[in-house]
Amino acid sequence: MKRMIIAISCLLIFGCASQPKQTALTLFFSPEQTSLTTEQQRKISEFLTDNPYHQLVAKVAPADLANPFEALLQGQKRIQAVSKLTNRQSIPLHLEYAPNQTADTLILQRLSP
Template sequence: MKRILVVIGCLLVFGCASPPPLTSLTLFFSPEQISLTSEQQRKISQFLADNPYHQLIAKVAPADLANPFDALMQGQKRIHAVSKLAESQSIPLHLEYAPSQIADTLVLQRQSP
C-alpha cells in the first residue's frame, strides 16, 4: 500500500512538473522578409511535431509596407512558405489572413476541440 502511494505521488509530481504543450507559436518578420529563416523553420517544425494530430490555424498579418497591395503579397508569400513546411510533414493547416493582427507577424495555433 505504501509503495502504491509513493508511485502515485511520484507520477503526480513528475506529471505536473512537465511543461504543458504549446498551443500557439508567434513568429515575427521584417517587412521585406518573404521566406523563413532557419530559426523560424526550426520553431515551426518543432511546433508541428508537438501537434501532429490537431487541426492548426496559421494567421498571417500583412507586412508593414506603404502599399497595401505589396503588403498583401508579402503576407501571401509568408503563408506559402509556412504551408509548404506543413505539407512536407503532412499536417493540415487552415490558413487565415488577419489584417487586424500586428503587422509582420504569423501566429500558429492549435484549434481547441
C-alpha cells in the same frame, strides 16, 4: 498502501515536472521578408512535432508596407513558406488573413480538439 502512495507521488512529480505543450507560435518578420529564416524553420518544425495530429490555423497579418497590395502579397508569400513545412508532414493548415493583427506577424495556433 505504501506502494499506492509512492505511485501517486511519482505521478504527481512527473506530471508537474513535464512542460505543457505549446498551443500557439508567433513568428515575427521584417517588412521585406518573404521566406523563413533557419530559426523560424526550427521553431515551426518543433511546433509541428508537438502538434502532429491537430489541425492548425495560421493567422497572417499584412506586412508593414505603404502599398496595401504589396503588403498582402508579402503575407501570402509567408503563408506559402509555412505551408511547405506543414505539407511535408501532412498536417492540415487553415489559413486566415488577420488585418487587425500586429503587422509582420504570423501566428500558428492549434485548434481545440
